[in-house]
Amino acid sequence: MNRRFWKKKGGKKNNDSNNKKTNIKPPDNNNDGSGGDDDDDNGIGNDNLNVMNINNADDSPEPDNPTLDVYKIKKKTDDPYYSIHLYFDKKDFKNKDLLEKVETSLNFIKRNLDVAEVSLHGGPSFNISIDRFNKDEEFINEWETFNDDLxxxxxxxxxxxxxALHQVLAEKPMDNDPLSIDNTNLPMIRVKIINLKQIIPLRDIKLTFYGKLISTRGCVVRVGRTRHIHNWIPFTCIKCTNWQIEKQPDGIYTLPNKCNVCGGGKFKPRxxxxxxKTTPFQIIKLQEHFNSKQDDRGKMPRILEVELFDDLVEICMPGDDITVVGMIKVRGTDDGILPKSVISSSNSMYMEAVSIVNNKNKSKGTTEVGIDLNIHDYFAIKKVHDxxxxxxxxxxxxxxxIYGHELVKAGLLLSLIGGSSKHESLRDDIHVLIVGDPGLGKSQMLQACSRVAVKGVYVCGNSSTSSGLTVTLTKENGTNDFALEPGALVLADKGSCIIDEFDKMPTQHQALLEAMEQSRVSVAKSGIICSLPARTSILAAANPIGGRYDRSKSVTENLNLSQPLLSRFDLIYLLLDQPNEQLDTLLCSHVMNAHTGFKRTRAMRDADDNDNDQMSTAASTSNELTNLKERLTGxxxxxxxxxxxxxxYIAYARQYVKPKLSIEAAKLLQDYYLSLREMNNIFGSLPIFHRQLEALIRLTEARAKVELRTIATEDDAREIIEIFKFTISSVPPQSLPEIRRTNDTGKITANKVSAFVVFLREQIAGDDNKLFTDIELKDIADAGGxxxxxxxxxxxxxxEEGILIKRPNGYKFIGM
Structure with a gap:
């Protein structure tokens, strides 16, 4: 509250006229017990000269005037409706066309009283579909231009x-329900229209849509802090201290024109x-979705600012896919901040949201990630399924x-479809890692996955940071508040995050641990503590250290990855460039066919038919059921x-197919998991945990979802076991490292440690409890040179490194 202090100027005495002009009265007596009129000239004992003596006469007390409470139900003699001043200006009170539209809306709500019932329990706003108005013939006949006016x-x-809804709620008697709205103090009610037809892409929004109501769809890439804007502010006249309240349209600071009592033009806000009266306010940024066309993925995405009010505030999280119905506005024209010349700027448009529908909720005919399916798509899906x-x-x-990596592509396809989680604590995302020599098509397969993924985000490890993967905090313009900007993992929620050059981002691997297992990203930065969903599948490709795989080292030594991170991957493929005459011949034929438009000559078809006949004959003589690898390579x-x-097809399987594991499949997976536990470790050094069993279950469920089945059978489990065995058998046996014995000084080196570990593993021969004495260890080292x-x-x-554990009778080999 502003205070005004009285000070004596130029040694003049303060007279009554000056007191009336400044509206300050001198005190009647002296508090310090001294003084009189004789002391005024010397400035002694005059309380008026004490600057600490605050006089509140200038600040008129706040009146208990119900007319200042604009939310109180009131109806003047010249007002046609209750609280009409909240919705329209006074010049519109006698607009016949406007009043007829209000009366038509009032009749519609009285015929559909369930709308008012929802409002009483849902707050000062309600959702209503536009189809409901169009289906009411009486409403459309009375208001023929409703769709155009909207x-x-x-x-x-x-x-x-x-x-119109305000009138129904104001006249409704109060009940004893504690959740009902107090209809004696109703705020302005906001009507939220949903299901507006013709969703306009963000790229197509232009200035021709200024002032119109449109519907668009996108992904939330930034969420600002919640603030409050003023709707109504009371003012006091500086001349007569009269109180009056003024509406602030769109939050723009607006002063009264003149005082209602004295006609003055100077006011002070209170x-x-x-x-x-204030309203919660928030700004978010919406980014457009890319469709399945290849040319859209090389363009900069369009971003649109959206303003949220009232109950729309804080209903969006970074990474959410939402559909917004709102009005297009222009900076400088509708916010009162910048000059109107900013209308020529391409970035001046923004949207005031009317309604928001989060597309996480399932809707008929549309998948939860935004792919529209019509009747033709359903027939095409059925054709593929048959x-x-x-x-x-x-x-x-x-x-x-890509030819020759069918089992790898099978694992990627299962990851794109995903499993079927029964509880929120269990993840259904399948993580796949592809490791191998350069030039084997790893990046090409990942890019193909990003093109067919329902919601795919492609990231290259050379140019990514931990903030780019998780969440970034950025300062808002003109304030010290921070806004959340999601990274790749949050944007790929309920989709797939494809990471190429996974080995080039070692400092960012720790950011993936929580997202891969807990399916969320926690943030604790700059006073903001929150947890964002990151239910995404990680598809990654990495090269070994040095470019090529070193057979003298284990898998973990060839990769710059930690064991906790590797254990979170459900499938780890190791691709090695090995010369193979038969495979190289088929690969050359495939590449030549690809460059000629996949046109196959008669000689090629005959050769393939002969190969297929020989393979099918050999398979039929050995096994009645052809294994998965032979089927995929055919x-x-x-x-x-x-x-x-x-x-x-992948979107349909993810949305509508939720298979369950059969008893036979569960028994087969359990037996195979127990056999894995006997191996002690896989991929050279990774121990066997229950994560491998959960991975087998998720993969089996995904195999059933490929064929749109609700039951995962024993055959599905058998094929998944075959894929899992292929990933384990792809690890080559660790060969002896090259040790230079000439002029050997006897120092301990990494090559000597690796060679000694290989010799110990050969001496164990399956007996994990075998113990070695000091003399036996020395003999093993001498025998190996x-x-x-x-x-x-x-x-x-x-x-010390845990490779050998000392026992009372010797040393036990654990491994690296």
Whole structure:
């Protein structure tokens, strides 16, 4: 509260006229017990000269005037409706066309009283579909231009609907329900229109949509702090201290024109009054979605600012896919901040949200990630499902340019479809890691996955940071508040995050641990503590250290990855460039066919037919059931599925198919998991945990979802076990490292440690409880040509690193 202090100027005495002009009265007596009129000239004992003596006469007390409470139900003699001043200006009170629209809306609500019932329990706003108005023939006949007015005059139309609902709630008697709204103090009611047809992409929004109501869809990439804007502010006249309240349109600071009592034009705002009315306010940024077309993925995404009010505040999280219905506005024209010349700027448009629908909620005909499915798509999905071998067809359609990695593409396809979680604590995302030598098509397969993924985010490890993967905090313009900007993991929620060059981002691996297992990203920065959903599948590709795989080292030594991170991957493929005459011949034929438009000559078809006949004959003589690898490497007769159709098939399977594990499949997976536990570790050094069992269950459920089945059978589990065995068998046996024995000084080196570990693993021969004495360890080193000057120090080093564990009777080998 502003205080005014009285000070004596130029040694003049303060007279009555000056007191009236400044509206300050001198005190009647002296508090210090001294003084009189004789002391005024000397400035002694005059309380008027004491600057600490605060006089509040200038600040008129806040009146208990019910007319200042604009939310109180009131109706003047010249007002046609209750609280009409909340919705329209006084000049509109006698507009016949406007009043007829309000009366039509009032009749509509009285015929549909369930709308008012929802408002009583849902707050000062309610959702209503536009189809409900169009289905009411009486309403459309009375208001023939309703659809045009809603698009071209959205503010006026929505205020008519809100005012009509206000009348019904104001006249409704109060009940004893504690959740009902106090209809004696109703705020302005906002009507939220949903299901507005023709969703306009963000890229197509132009200045021609200014002032119109449109619907658009996108992903939330930034969420600002919640603030409050003023709707009504009381003012006091500086001349007569009269109180009056003024409306602040769109939060723009507006002073009264003149005082109602004295006609003065100078006012002071009283923001500390209880009659101040505010509204929660928040700004978010919406980014457009990319469709399945390849040319859209190389463009900069369009971003649109959206303003949220009232109950729309804090209903969006970074990474959410939402549909917004709102009015297009322009900076400088509708916010009162910048000059109107900013209308020529391309970034000046923003939207005031009317309603928001979070697309996490399932809706008919549309998947939860934004792919629209019509009747033609359902017939096409059924045609693909009726194929003789759906799994083989989809694997060949995933990345047709890559040949020879069918089991790898099978794992990627299962990851794109995902499992079926029964509880929120259990994840259904399948993480896949591809490790191998350069030039084997790892990046090409990942890019194919990003094109057919329902919601895919492609990231390259060379140019990514931990903030770019998780969440970034940025300062808002003009304030010290922070806003949340989601990273790749949050944007890929309920989708797939494809990370290429995974080995080039070692400092960012710790940011993936929580997201891969807990399916969320926690933030504790700059006073903001929150947790964002990151239910995404990680598809990553990495190269070994040095470019090529070193057979003298284990898998973990070849990769710059930690064991906790590797254990979170459900499938780890190791691809090595090995010369193979038969495979190289087939690969050359495939590459030549690809460059000629996949046109197959008669000689090629005959050769493939002969190979298929020989393979089928050999398989029939050995096993009645052809294994998965032979089926996937065979030649299919029908055409491959196009990428847009494959994307819709995956979206349909993720949305509507939720399979369960059969008893036979569960028993088979359990037996295989117990056999894995006997191996002690896989991939050279990774221990066997229950994560491998959960991975087998998720993969089996995904295999059933490929064929749109609700039961995962024993055959599905058998094929998943075959894929899992392929990943384990792809690890080559660790060969002996090259040790230079000439002029060997006997120092302890990494190559000597690796060679000694290989020799110990050969000596165990499956007996994990075998113990070695010091003499036996020395003999093993001498037999392998390992020269160690201080062998006891060498054994102590291995004991400290946990490779050898000292027992009372000797040393037990644990491994690296």
């Amino acid at each position: 698009i071209n005059k959205p503010r006026e139309t929505l205020n008519c609907l809100g005012l 923001c500390d009054s209880r009659y101040v 194929s003789q071998d759906v799994f083989t067809l989809l694997v060949h359609s995933l990345c047709p340019a 030649v299919i007769d029908q055409e491959i599925v196009p990428q847009p159709m494959l994307r819709k 390992i020269v160690i000057k201080n062998f006891s120090l060498f054994i102590n080093k291995l004991n």
